[in-house]
Amino acid sequence: MERILVSACLMGRRVRYDGGAKTSSDERLAAWRREGRLVAFCPEVQGGLPVPRPAAEIEGGAGGAAVLDGRARVLAADGSDVTAEFLAGARAALAAARDAGARLAVLKEGSPSCGTLAVYDGTFTGRRAAGRGVTTALLERHGIRVFGEDHVEEAAACLDALESSGEAGSASLPGP
Numbered sequence: 001m002e003r004i005l006v007s008a009c010l011m012g013r014r015v016r017y018d019g020g021a022k023t024s025s026d027e028r029l030a031a032w033r034r035e036g037r038l039v040a041f042c043p044e045v046q047g048g049l050p051v052p053r054p055a056a057e058i059e060g061g062a063g064g065a066a067v068l069d070g071r072a073r074v075l076a077a078d079g080s081d082v083t084a085e086f087l088a089g090a091r092a093a094l095a096a097a098r099d100a101g102a103r104l105a106v107l108k109e110g111s112p113s114c115g116t117l118a119v120y121d122g123t124f125t126g127r128r129a130a131g132r133g134v135t136t137a138l139l140e141r142h143g144i145r146v147f148g149e150d151h152v153e154e155a156a157a158c159l160d161a162l163e164s165s166g167e168a169g170s171a172s173l174p175g176p
């Protein structure tokens with residue numbers, strides 16, 4: 001059975017910076033949870049950050065790839081540099097996905113860790129910029145397909161393609 005890495009906050013875990021969750025009401029996620037497919041994971045908590053914690057953004061509106069490559073930092077609203085924690089969390093997420101054999105993920109949009117299409121622009125003014133979070137960028141570099149929580153239908157198509165392909169790792173996957 002294909003496993004799916006999922007942002008823990010989408011599963012109702014109170015791990016967000018503000019101490020809350022962003023519980024998804026998506027029926028497919030609920031079904032996958034009942035089937036035991038989901039591996040709930042919070043990169044920021046696993047990277048060593050507390051709950052609650054100051055909001056953090058990638059400086060300069062850069063995406064997660066720039067953080068992975070050392071071209072941008074992740075800064076918290078209180079000015080502290082949390083780049084190391086974000087990188088540790090991304091590596092832990094990749095390890096969790098590999099341990100579970102997960103080849104796809106459904107993550108929380110807009111997060112500096114889990115965003116798939118957009119992240120906040122580094123100004124702490126609520127503006128978003130196109131880009132991926134740090135964990136998303138690392139997972140994708142290692143061949144794991146990542147979908148935002150508003151694109152579960154595409155994730156389901158990806159899951160179907162993986163399961164119909166038979167052999168692990170040989171699927172030709174549809175795009176997000």
Ligand code: SF4
Binds near residue numbers: 008015017044108114
């Ligand atoms: Fe949710 Fe990801 Fe933020 Fe953790 S790091 S609270 S899983 S969006």
